[in-house]
Amino acid sequence: MSSDEFTAQELRDLFRKCCGFVKRNGYPNMEKIEYLYRCKPQDYWDDIRYFNNNLMETYIKDDNGHSENLINGxxxxxxxxxxxxxxxxxxxxSSPFGxxxxxxxxxxxxxxxxxxxxxADFYCNKKLHYVTIVVCVNNSDADDYCQDNLIKLNKFANPFIKAEQIDGRRHNFYxxxxxxxxxxxxxxINLNGKEFTRIRATGKGSSNFDGVPNNKRCKICNL
Ligand SMILES: [Zn+2]
Incomplete structure (x- = not known):
């Protein structure tokens, strides 16, 4: 691990700043969600269908966010x-991503x-603030890495994304x-049975651009 990454203390400080930011107007504004989504150009989805048996494979995270964050690469x-x-x-x-x-x-x-x-990270471009939340299957290799290096959230009580138990098996998400x-x-993720909707691409629709670089001048999200 190189020395230009966040120390455990620095990550905790960033986490604290992020929690302060989302509570700036009082109680965090949590909305119920039925779906998560991912916007990409048509070619990206066609490649997965035609050449990869409909299996959307993970890839190494690129350099968006703080360059010091502990998950890039x-x-x-x-x-x-x-x-x-x-x-x-x-x-x-509409989406800038496809x-x-x-x-x-x-x-x-x-x-x-x-x-x-x-x-994992809290950063902004000039307009918006982003928080990066990593979700891992329990006891996977990625989970082991995150357990050792990131800050584990309470899945039922955090101001970013959380579950609420309805009964033993069912949950609401916010x-x-x-x-x-x-x-x-x-x-x-296998794409079989997933829902696809045509939307308006507002940017260059590039498939290799997943995020935004960090604005280093912002006092809200830099240490
Ligand atoms: Zn900022």
Whole structure:
């Protein structure tokens, strides 16, 4: 591990800053979500269908966020969002990341009986603040890595993304809609039975750009 990564203490300080940010207006603004989603260009999905047996495979995280964060280049995953848009809180009908939105039931990625949640990063570009949450299957290699290096969240009580138990098996899920919660899921996902919606691509629709670089001048999210 190189010396330009966050120390455990620095990560804790960043976590504290992030918790302060999401509670800046009082109680965190949590919205119920049925789905998580991932927006990519048509070509990205076609490649998976035609050449990879419909299996969307994890890949190494690129260099978005703080360059000091402890997951860049260390663990593989896939980014998802749960953020709801507009005053009626709908799934987005446009994205800078591509023209096809894949929706996946929240419990497949967030089921707390099967997964652990970790805080990995808090950063911004000039407009929005992001929090990176890693979700791992219990006792997987990625889970071991995160257990040793990141901050483990209480799955039922945290101000970013959380589960609420309905009964022994069923849960509701909630996401903070005042910060952009990026979910980095560390398992491959089969696309069979998933829902796809055509949306408007607002950016270059590149498939290799998953996030944004960190604004180092912001006092809110830098140590
Ligand atoms: Zn910031």
């Amino acid at each position: 260390e663990i593989d995953g896939l980014f998802f969002s749960g953020r709801l848009c507009g005053s009626n809180l709908k799934l987005p009908n 023209n096809i939105r894949m929706d996946i039931k929240s419990y497949l990625i967030l089921n707390p009986n099967k997964h652990n949640f970790y805080f 996401i903070n809609n005042d910060i952009w919660v990026e979910i980095f899921y560390t398992e491959d």
